[in-house]
Amino acid sequence: MPKPVVDYSLYLVTDSGLNNPSRTLLQSVEDSIKGGVTLVQLREKELDTEAFIELAKKVHEVTKKYNVPLLINDNIEVALAIDAEGAHVGQDDISCVEARKLLGNDKILGISTGTPEEAKKALADGADYIGIGTCFMTQTKSPKRTLGPIGVRTILEVIPKESELKTVVIGGIKHDNTRRVVEHSAGSHGRIVDGVAVVTGIVSASDAKIASEQLLREFRIGYENASKHIQGQCQARESVENVLKSFPPLLSTLREKSPLTHHISNYVVMNDTANATLALGGSPIMAPSAVEAEDLSKVVSSVVLNIGTLTESFVECMIEAGKHANVQSKPVIFDPVGAGATTLRENTTRRILNSMHVDIIKGNAGEISTIAKIVGCDTESIAMRGVDSLGSGFSNPAAVVQAVAKREKCVVAMTGVIDYVSDGVRTVAIKNGHSYQGRITGSGCMIASSIASFAAISPNDHFAAAVAGILALNLAGEHAARRDDVRGPGTFRAAFIDEIANLVPEQMLTEAKIETIQLN
Numbered sequence: 001m002p003k004p005v006v007d008y009s010l011y012l013v014t015d016s017g018l019n020n021p022s023r024t025l026l027q028s029v030e031d032s033i034k035g036g037v038t039l040v041q042l043r044e045k046e047l048d049t050e051a052f053i054e055l056a057k058k059v060h061e062v063t064k065k066y067n068v069p070l071l072i073n074d075n076i077e078v079a080l081a082i083d084a085e086g087a088h089v090g091q092d093d094i095s096c097v098e099a100r101k102l103l104g105n106d107k108i109l110g111i112s113t114g115t116p117e118e119a120k121k122a123l124a125d126g127a128d129y130i131g132i133g134t135c136f137m138t139q140t141k142s143p144k145r146t147l148g149p150i151g152v153r154t155i156l157e158v159i160p161k162e163s164e165l166k167t168v169v170i171g172g173i174k175h176d177n178t179r180r181v182v183e184h185s186a187g188s189h190g191r192i193v194d195g196v197a198v199v200t201g202i203v204s205a206s207d208a209k210i211a212s213e214q215l216l217r218e219f220r221i222g223y224e225n226a227s228k229h230i231q232g233q234c235q236a237r238e239s240v241e242n243v244l245k246s247f248p249p250l251l252s253t254l255r256e257k258s259p260l261t262h263h264i265s266n267y268v269v270m271n272d273t274a275n276a277t278l279a280l281g282g283s284p285i286m287a288p289s290a291v292e293a294e295d296l297s298k299v300v301s302s303v304v305l306n307i308g309t310l311t312e313s314f315v316e317c318m319i320e321a322g323k324h325a326n327v328q329s330k331p332v333i334f335d336p337v338g339a340g341a342t343t344l345r346e347n348t349t350r351r352i353l354n355s356m357h358v359d360i361i362k363g364n365a366g367e368i369s370t371i372a373k374i375v376g377c378d379t380e381s382i383a384m385r386g387v388d389s390l391g392s393g394f395s396n397p398a399a400v401v402q403a404v405a406k407r408e409k410c411v412v413a414m415t416g417v418i419d420y421v422s423d424g425v426r427t428v429a430i431k432n433g434h435s436y437q438g439r440i441t442g443s444g445c446m447i448a449s450s451i452a453s454f455a456a457i458s459p460n461d462h463f464a465a466a467v468a469g470i471l472a473l474n475l476a477g478e479h480a481a482r483r484d485d486v487r488g489p490g491t492f493r494a495a496f497i498d499e500i501a502n503l504v505p506e507q508m509l510t511e512a513k514i515e516t517i518q519l520n
């Protein structure tokens with residue numbers, strides 16, 4: 001019999017110990033297949049070979065009924081005894097070469113991998129697919145470390161594009177992170193994971209069919225988005241010139257629609273960011289509780305995550321809000337305040353980037369430098385003192401911003417005396433603004449709020465939203481600084497809010513000092 005053609009999209013890995021007690025494992029398998037599971041692995045750690053074979057025969061009856069391949073975890077003897085379609089082995093089990101010898105070439109053979117070296121070896125040793133994990137923390141298997149989507153990508157990138165080796169990601173995969181994992185792990189050379197492997201997300205779910213339907217839907221959306229993104233790198237985007245022309249109508253629409261932005265922000269700036277949002281024409285809701293994050297995700301138009309005054313409950317709320325915003329396709333703006341200043345801030349930034357898809361990252365040079373390090377961009381670095389960058393910045397800031405945007409498949413805005421924005425393809429420098437903005441606390445956070453209001457009404461072009469969001473506040477800064485009643489930072493702060501409200505849409509075009517930067 002030739003090796004079956006396998007669809008790896010949704011791979012159920014069983015575990016009797018975690019099976020929902022309301023049904024048998026066989027029912028879980030059958031329900032999940034009805035919900036869209038395309039491949040099943042029987043993973044039984046407690047059974048002796050005889051009992052394993054007994055159970056495997058029964059499970060095989062179910063999977064054969066639906067023409068879904070069944071693989072056996074770790075035990076080649078059981079796989080051969082029931083004539084399963086293949087087996088999965090781990091790094092501490094029988095070697096891949098040995099397993100292939102025993103199974104023959106007609107069976108599917110998968111191996112677990114957690115490093116690029118293991119993936120390269122699996123390819124050389126004749127595996128059909130690799131399980132890449134552990135992606136996220138999971139109680140099913142205690143991992144020494146988790147890879148996150150970025151670690152998964154590092155492994156995908158060592159597999160040649162033309163190779164036949166298939167890949168699935170495993171570990172903590174749930175319906176609400178599947179899309180993000182698939183989109184974000186896609187390799188720069190165009191490889192996307194072929195599927196997601198799931199234990200508890202299916203076997204422990206109250207309804208295995210519904211859980212599988214949700215997972216498969218999310219996998220397919222993630223896969224399609226990732227493919228579009230890869231193609232998009234070759235597709236034409238709206239030119240910077242046209243983007244600039246769209247700013248006056250964008251500001252008018254913002255004022256007309258007054259989009260609601262969920263802010264999980266810091267104690268220091270909460271009042272100023274709420275007032276800046278209102279002055280621009282948007283509507284803020286400052287809600288730092290994780291409990292209402294899901295409900296809010298359905299009514300707000302964008303979300304700002306700001307790690308300025310870090311507490312665990314803020315972080316929990318940010319992660320909940322970000323994940324739900326992803327599910328609802330609402331833009332997420334991340335302000336990694338002081339990201340490189342402490343280990344806690346750096347780890348939180350990593351956690352946030354690994355838990356959701358961030359649409360726009362806004363930070364100063366030091367914060368963007370930390371993010372570049374976290375996501376593995378080989379760029380020059382900038383030191384931090386508290387929440388401020390030390391030194392004047394990068395020697396080629398535009399290149400750094402573009403590299404991080406390309407790597408993270410998002411828009412990156414780096415604020416400073418000159419602001420830089422890139423979506424990985426289009427990169428601009430914004431030369432508006434006034435030094436007074438740097439002398440009041442929260443002016444950067446207000447820019448994140450402004451970007452979020454623009455992102456809410458420019459869902460298809462977050463680059464335009466980021467540039468418009470910065471420009472609007474920089475113009476307001478210039479206008480405020482010119483006023484006779486502004487005599488220092490205190491009076492500037494009040495005048496700044498006034499001038500955000502007074503901004504005339506046409507000024508977004510006539511007063512903009514924006515330069516396109518061409519990089520290779």
Ligand SMILES: Cc1ncc(COP(=O)(O)OP(=O)(O)O)c(N)n1
Pocket residue numbers: 011013041043073074088089090091092093110111112113130131132133141168170197
């Ligand atoms: C698809 C897939 N990927 C990884 C694993 C883990 O296998 P292993 O490392 O052998 O760990 P155990 O499953 O034996 O706990 C898997 N089972 N499936």
Ligand SMILES: Cc1ncsc1CCOP(=O)(O)O
Pocket residue numbers: 013133134135137138139140141170171172173197198199200201
């Ligand atoms: C078997 C295995 N290998 C790496 S993580 C994992 C468990 C995945 O379980 P869950 O989907 O419940 O997180």
